[in-house]
Amino acid sequence: MNGLLEHLRAGLPPEALITDPDVTASYAHDMASFCDAGTPAVVVLPRTVEQVQHVMRTATALRVPVVPQGARTGLSGAANASDGCIVLSLVKMDRILEISPVDRIAVVEPGVINAVLSRAVDEHGLYYPPDPSSWEMCTIGGNIGTASGGLCCVKYGVTAEYVLGLEVVLADGRLLTTGRRTAKGVAGYDLTRLFVGSEGSLGIVVKAVLALKPRPPRQLVLAAEFPRAATACDAICRIMERGHTPSLLELMDRTTVQAVNRMAGMGLPDTTEALLLAAFDTPDPSADLAAVAELCTAAGATEVVPAEDAAESEMLLQARRMSLTALETVKSATMIDDVCVPRSKLGAMLEGTAAVAEKYGLTIGVCAHAGDGNTHPVVCFDHTDADESRRARESFDEIMALGLELGGTITGEHGVGVLKKEWLARELGEVSVELHRGIKQAFDPLGLLNPGKVF
Template sequence: MSLSTASATLLSRLAAVLPARALLTDPGQLAAHARDSAPFSEYGTPAAVVVPRSVKQVEQVMALAYEAGVPVVPQGARTGLAGAANAVDGCLVLSLAAMDRILEIDPANRLVRCEPGVVTKHLAEAVAEHGLSYPPDPASWERCTVGGNIATGAGGICCVKYGVTADYVLGLDLVLPDGRRMRTGHDTVKGVAGYDLTHLIVGSEGTLAVVVGATLALRPARPPALSLLAQFPTLTAAGDAVAEITAAGHAPSALELLDRATSDAVVAYGHPLLKAGSAATLIVECDSADPAADLTAIEALCRAAGAENVETAADGDAARSIIEARRLVGPALAAYAATKGDAMTSFIEDVAVPRSQLARFVGLIEDIAAHHRLTVFTLGHAGDGNLHPTVVFDESDPDEFRRAQTAYDDIMAAGLALGGTSTGEHGIGTLKRDWLERELGPVSLELQRGLKRLFDPKNLLNPGKVVTA
């Protein structure tokens, strides 16, 4: 039976067991769910989009699709940047966005149970009402979902101190490719019984199982924070400052880097504290018991490294103004792209290197941009070496599109050559499969392919993502 015939038969069976609103086949709806936010990744046309509202419906969909031999591609908010949520031709897209309930907040045990479609910001706001915090804060936290964060292993600005999504996942409710349901993990603070299937699923990008529920650890509410902004005449000076801050034992809740192009874009957008022309900007936030004392010490380290423009917040309003410089990067780059024409697009990449290689890597990215006659804005989490080079290009110009792709590959190669990794928090998807194979090596790659076959012997769940079968 061909895939198109199997898909048609499956849709008839799904229509018999699902509410009408749960099965979408309108061409516009299919197009809207065909891809995530990665511009260089291939995508296909789904046969339908299924929008379940219960675990039982997910079990039915998966069991019927498995029996019919039809691929299933799980999706959240489609804010991903690696093509992990892209449809393949004739598949079912399984949108989990409607499963968006917070099921329980348990202050005594500092945990929360929720469905995968809960928006990250909404979760953080809900637990804050109980004097608790959920620290992971991806840049898209106002739109991205908990399930998507788990799928990609998302991070965020504060991960230098508070860790990434994986550090907060205690347990998962899963539906396997054949429709069976299982639970991983535990509700206890400690628990090492058996293989750690929970963290095998975290970062697996929907290729092993469908997450239908999560038990997440919470922390006490974060104390008030103060911030510092420092601009440097050279990348080396900024890198030295990062190294000295780390070596001195400071634990900032954010330690962010903007390169020259990004700093100038934020200046042009209108932020009052940054000055144009600096080679790099560091933005530091501290939320310790005595953040003012920490920032005084960090300011001294920045000045000793050669900082030429330093602004230190004396109160909460000033601190928020400094952090706003980092939050404005997205709008600033969008404004820059808008001045270049309607066909301009920007692609924010994700690569991590050892902190000691940070300044060198940023310099190499600037060289790559110049070589390919492109503008590349580099920003990221200096505290853990995770950078986000952002290539701006005209996607309607075939030559510029080709140069942007080549520049992206050159940046990835440079990061790996410095002892880095192909992704710190965005995932692999289809975009980085080749780079993952180079990074892992043949033995590790074969083990990972074996895990995929164990969970999904028919290769029907999000096929072609992360590793090829």
């Protein structure tokens, strides 16, 4: 420990090092349940690329593992510390370095908060679409590490589609530049995409070049109530089949709606079995919402209510954004699943999840990015009850198995981390796992970067 601190202090200012065990313990884990976390030896908060390089050179010389972190809003344990590690928190590297309306790019450090970037580019008439529900807290570096999505994915896509280039500090301290600033470019292998979603296991992102879009018109939202989740999923299929491109298409089941109402008094219709939110940011959103309203009614909606203005639309979106937080109030703990299935299988996924809840005698609320089939079943349980905790874990696994059976994936945007390591091989297959491990070996031969995660 003394040798490690001595080496770190040689290239870092005193304020960049945290050794107080009571403080370092607060950096030990992210927001996931059922994920082991170790005790870090030290927490480092660098402000420059050179400081990150010094940390990695030190780690390589002393063979000390390094766990990169952002705001620790992740839900898979990917940011959890390992015993004796250096926790490398990038939150102090939070500068927006450039916004170019001509090139439609932003250059940022990894600690920039998603919502801060969104508001900054909005002042230039631009738009950074990826918007996870934790956008007021989560960092761009964390978004890149987990390849996060958000509410707007159905129209605008996910984080990976907006990362043009990166600067990455490798395990041995070398600085790698990937990608480009140009609108297109195909020189070499796409190493940029390789780092997106790698969960800090291949290198430390210290700068990102992000693509921007022109700011769209203000969106209007429609809320549709359904007597069954299956009829809501039928409406979703009709909307997509008819060629509509909503800027948002989100689903909340009855458990979720009731939890939001209890927490925030939003006045949502908590007697409905499923609430569908559809939004359009087109030049004439009212016409698009009217067309979608007809499809919802035809599918069996009991009531369809379009928002009258932007304020009412924002209220509905806020209700959806607080869904996961509200479900956390149902019991003392939650396990948040992240299973994505083909849109055509969304109804089967929700019905199967309800059957799992009944089988295990648990409350499982579901909110979903319905437009891209990404469901978030939230298993609510009492963590002090050993039997209930066991049933929660078993139900979580059964939901993941259901997703794979329906042709889906175990994670659409939250990542693998610690929580889903055992399931990754089942999805990828033997050949793919072998190649993944070969890539990890090439970038991190000593296995120092975020050990015990993903593989």
